[in-house]
Amino acid sequence: MTYFRLFFALGALLIAGCAKDPPPVGSTPGSPITVLPSLPAPEAADVVRSTRTSFIGPFTELRVEVFGVPDMQRDIMTDGEGNFSFPLVGTVAAAGKTTDNIAGEIRGKLAGRYVRDPKVTVNFKSPSNVLAMQSMSVTVDGQVNKAGSYPVVGRVTLMRAVALAGGVTEFAKLQDVVVFRDVGNKQYVAIYNLEGIRRGNYADPEIFPNDIVIVGDSPQRRAFDKILQATPAFLSPLVLLTREL
Secondary structure (H helix, E strand, O other): OOOHHHHHHHHHHHHOOHHHOOOOEEOOOOOOEEEEOOOOOOOHHHHHOOOOOOOOOOOOEEEEEEOOOHHHEEEEEOOOOOEEEEOOOEEEEOOOOOHHHHHHHHHHHHEOOOEOOOOEEEEEOOHHHHHHOOOOEEEEEEOEOOOEEEEOOOOEEHHHHHHHOOOEOOOOOOOOEEEEEEEOOEEEEEEEOHHHHHOOOOOOOEEOOOOEEEEOOOHHHHOOHHHHHHOOOOOOOEEEEEOOO
C-alpha cells in the first residue's frame, strides 16, 4: 500500500491556494480531496482483504519444537503481554510477530552456543487459536517506543493501539497522529490529537485491521501542515477522503 498519490494530491491542493481556508465538508470542486465529519468504518470486504498473516498476541497457545532435542519440544501459552519463556533462550517477546519470526529468534539464540544447527518450528497449537487471533493487524509507526504490526483482537481504539506499540516517546508530538484507512475503493486519512482525546474533547476512535497509525512528526504528517494550521485537530479530528486509489 502506498500513499504517494495522496501526498501529491494534497500538494496540488495547497499550491492552488485552498489551504488558506479549510476545505468545506463535502466535495471540493476541482480537488481530489473531500473533508468529512468522521472516519468511516471498513466494510466486510475490506476486512477480508487482510494480509492473511497470523500474529501472536496475549494468551496465545503455541507449539515450539527444536528438532532432535526432546526437552525443547513443548506447548507454551504467552502471557498477558504476549511474552513467554523458553529453555536456554529466556524471555521471548512474541506480541505482534509471526510464528516464523519467533522461530528465527529462537534459532539465532541457540545456534553455536547450545545447538550446532538448530531446526526450530513454532506453530499455533490449534486452528481455532489462529481464528481467535483474526489474522489481522494494525501498523503503528512514528514516535512510539515499539513500532510494528500488532494483532487486532476485540475492540481496539487509537489510544490502545498506541499503547500496544509501547506508548509514545518522550518528545512525541501528541497533536499529530495520522490514521490511514481504505474503505471500498476509497482512501481516507484522519488526523487526531491525543491530548484532545485525553481531555475528552472527542471520543477515542476505533482502530480496525489494516489501519496504519503514524504518531508524531513524519513526512506523512508534514504533508498536512498548512491544512492543520487552518483546522487544528484539538477540538475535533480532521478527516479527509481521497479518491486517488
